[in-house]
Amino acid sequence: MRGRFITFEGPEGGGKSTHVQALSEWLKSQGKTVVVTREPGGTRLAELIRGLVRDEMDDPPVTRCEVLLFLAARAQVVSQVIRPALARGDWVVCDRFSDSTFAYQGYGRGIDVQLLKNFNDFVTEGLMPDMTILLDVPPEVSRERLAARQAATSAAGDRIETAGEMFHRRLREGFFELAHAEPKRFVVIDAAQPIERVSAAVQTAVRRLLA
Numbered sequence: 074m075r076g077r078f079i080t081f082e083g084p085e086g087g088g089k090s091t092h093v094q095a096l097s098e099w100l101k102s103q104g105k106t107v108v109v110t111r112e113p114g115g116t117r118l119a120e121l122i123r124g125l126v127r128d129e130m131d132d133p134p135v136t137r138c139e140v141l142l143f144l145a146a147r148a149q150v151v152s153q154v155i156r157p158a159l160a161r162g163d164w165v166v167c168d169r170f171s172d173s174t175f176a177y178q179g180y181g182r183g184i185d186v187q188l189l190k191n192f193n194d195f196v197t198e199g200l201m202p203d204m205t206i207l208l209d210v211p212p213e214v215s216r217e218r219l220a221a222r223q224a225a226t227s228a229a230g231d232r233i234e235t236a237g238e239m240f241h242r243r244l245r246e247g248f249f250e251l252a253h254a255e256p257k258r259f260v261v262i263d264a265a266q267p268i269e270r271v272s273a274a275v276q277t278a279v280r281r282l283l284a
């Protein structure tokens with residue numbers, strides 16, 4: 074039987090990495106074999122692309138180049154990691170997937186969302202998550218969490234994290250529109266709540282897939 078495919082989406086600092094790990098541990102405790110991956114990344118080539126799209130550089134990618142880099146990374150991880158895992162019957166938990174392209178490059182950067190969906194279908198060959206958990210936080214909370222993390226690690230924000238306020242407002246609205254258009258696939262969780270409450274909400278949602 075094909076495994077299950079769960080993606081986490083949302084603005085930066087919503088807690089995706091935190092809850093990808095927590096969900097994966099919980100699924101293992103329920104007897105599932107779990108593959109955790111992330112976007113961009115998850116394979117050697119896709120991790121190299123991750124460096125290219127996130128680095129501060131003298132000649133940053135123009136928006137169309139940025140789109141193609143994210144899609145190229147996705148083609149690799151879908152074909153080398155996600156599809157083989159699902160075919161084995163494993164559960165795949167992925168930190169970001171196609172909806173990030175629609176929200177960031179579509180709603181955020183202004184590329185036509187339908188055009189992005191067409192390109193995306195080409196790279197995923199129509200693969201869709203069984204469930205997408207949207208961890209929603211307002212830009213103020215996102216900024217506070219990232220600032221706290223940067224202060225703790227002395228790491229600077231990346232090129233996309235530091236895009237302006239309007240960009241982050243547009244992409245949050247974009248995520249809401251995507252969720253509204255596919256209410257069966259999306260579960261929207263208020264991720265400004267304490268971590269334990271978010272975790273409990275994630276587990277409640279995923280129990281539906283376990284049933």
Ligand code: T5A
Pocket residue numbers: 084085086087088089090091092112113143168169170171173174175177178218219222233234264265266267268269271
């Ligand atoms: N991108 C990606 C695109 O533009 N297009 C695409 O197609 C794709 C796939 C990826 C960047 O690329 C862009 C989007 C991104 O800008 P990334 O490093 O993967 O870069 O960025 P994020 O996915 O946003 O990861 P972050 O690490 O920044 O945020 P997370 O994973 O949402 O949050 P997390 O778990 O690291 O938590 C952040 C901090 O908040 C705390 C955590 O302990 C941590 O310190 N925290 C909480 N604190 C209080 N209460 C809670 N409920 C908390 N939850 C977490």
